[in-house]
Amino acid sequence: MAEPILEVTGLVKHYPLTRGILFKKQIGAVKAVDGVDFTLGKGETLGIVGESGCGKSTVAKMLCSLERPTAGSIRFKGEDITKLSGRALKAVRRDIQMVFQDPYTSLNPRMTVGDIIGEPYDIHPEVAPKGDRRRRVQELLDVVGLNPEYVNRYPHQFSGGQRQRIGIARGLALRPAIIVADEPVSALDVSVQAQVINLLDRLQSEFDLSYVFIAHDLSIVRHISDRVGVMYLGRIVEIGREPEIYDHPTHPYTQALLSAVPVPDPEAREHRERIILTGDVPSPTNIPSGCRFRTRCWKAQERCVVEVPALAVPDVFRGMSGPAAHDSACHFAEEKQVVRAEGETQGE
Numbered sequence: 042m043a044e045p046i047l048e049v050t051g052l053v054k055h056y057p058l059t060r061g062i063l064f065k066k067q068i069g070a071v072k073a074v075d076g077v078d079f080t081l082g083k084g085e086t087l088g089i090v091g092e093s094g095c096g097k098s099t100v101a102k103m104l105c106s107l108e109r110p111t112a113g114s115i116r117f118k119g120e121d122i123t124k125l126s127g128r129a130l131k132a133v134r135r136d137i138q139m140v141f142q143d144p145y146t147s148l149n150p151r152m153t154v155g156d157i158i159g160e161p162y163d164i165h166p167e168v169a170p171k172g173d174r175r176r177r178v179q180e181l182l183d184v185v186g187l188n189p190e191y192v193n194r195y196p197h198q199f200s201g202g203q204r205q206r207i208g209i210a211r212g213l214a215l216r217p218a219i220i221v222a223d224e225p226v227s228a229l230d231v232s233v234q235a236q237v238i239n240l241l242d243r244l245q246s247e248f249d250l251s252y253v254f255i256a257h258d259l260s261i262v263r264h265i266s267d268r269v270g271v272m273y274l275g276r277i278v279e280i281g282r283e284p285e286i287y288d289h290p291t292h293p294y295t296q297a298l299l300s301a302v303p304v305p306d307p308e309a310r311e312h313r314e315r316i317i318l319t320g321d322v323p324s325p326t327n328i329p330s331g332c333r334f335r336t337r338c339w340k341a342q343e344r345c346v347v348e349v350p351a352l353a354v355p356d357v358f359r360g361m362s363g364p365a366a367h368d369s370a371c372h373f374a375e376e377k378q379v380v381r382a383e384g385e386t387q388g389e
């Protein structure tokens with residue numbers, strides 16, 4: 042992996058659950074993020090995938106310093122940014138920008154596109170002097186594939202895909218080093234999703250960006266990600282390079298998610314094994330002991346109840362160099378090819 046730009050260690054966000062109005066008493070906690078570790082290499086794209094409610098947006102907000110972690114550290118270029126305040130905090134917020142999920146609600150309907158994209162310059166006037174802003178904004182519109190003459194239009198005059206381009210232009214305004222994109226295409230039509238992903242892909246090399254790309258579906262992040270982490274109930278349960286996760290998953294949860302990914306090729310679809318998970322995702326206020334996936338895992342055994350599996354190369358693969366030897370938090374990790382790779386036929 043390239044030199045790390047972001048190193049996340051033991052990241053935790055617990056929201057207190059309180060009862061009472063005058064005398065608030067803490068009765069528990071929503072363990073939204075419960076011990077997340079990963080590294081992002083410079084120029085790399087890390088996909089983070091998991092079902093709704095597993096803590097993806099909370100991780101995103103902490104990376105962008107919009108929420109303070111309960112515990113853990115986030116090192117940006119070697120410096121822990123979780124305890125910064127004042128000027129230093131302001132500076133790092135410039136370097137790590139977020140692109141939000143919903144282009145319909147994240148843009149202020151009463152502001153022109155020019156004001157929306159140029160708003161970050163109000164907070165960081167050092168990036169673009171007042172007289173230069175209009176030109177900068179028009180440049181950004183051009184970069185994201187919109188007509189620079191649209192600068193005085195309002196959000197409702199654009200389609201969903203165009204609005205997400207506006208959101209991306211705004212994210213680029215301060216020339217960040219990292220963009221955290223929180224489900225940037227989930228609200229868009231399937232036909233538009235690929236265009237926005239291709240745009241992000243192009244901008245990455247043009248602006249020398251590193252990406253954390255969040256999605257709830259493994260198929261969306263596949264082609265843009267160098268590595269992918271799979272989240273379940275506040276933790277990453279498996280992480281590896283793109284082919285390791287898609288073609289050699291070893292964690293039962295990843296295997297189940299992959300078995301639900303749409304497969305366009307009817308022949309491959311026929312040979313795919315569907316794994317249907319039973320039961321609901323447990324509440325983040327009441328996380329199961331041992332392996333947090335055990336209440337839905339078809340392989341669970343006694344050991345899974347008592348022992349928390351570490352996110353590491355499982356014992357069975359230790360010392361091996363193949364694609365199955367990547368981090369997977371499972372006591373009984375086994376390689377299982379769920380989706381046949383493109384071009385592969387049966388019997389190969």
Ligand SMILES: Nc1ncnc2c1ncn2[C@@H]1O[C@H](COP(=O)(O)OP(=O)(O)O)[C@@H](O)[C@H]1O
Binds near residue numbers: 072095099
């Ligand atoms: N401010 C908050 N207060 C209490 N609980 C929260 C708060 N924000 C998020 N949560 C809870 O934390 C969990 C993770 O939420 P989130 O990070 O938004 O998940 P995701 O983005 O994966 O859907 C959910 O159970 C959610 O209800």
Ligand code: SF4
Binds near residue numbers: 292333335336341342
């Ligand atoms: S540790 Fe046990 S419960 Fe958890 S994923 Fe592995 S087999 Fe399933």
Ligand SMILES: [Mg+2]
Binds near residue numbers: 098223
């Ligand atoms: Mg979310």
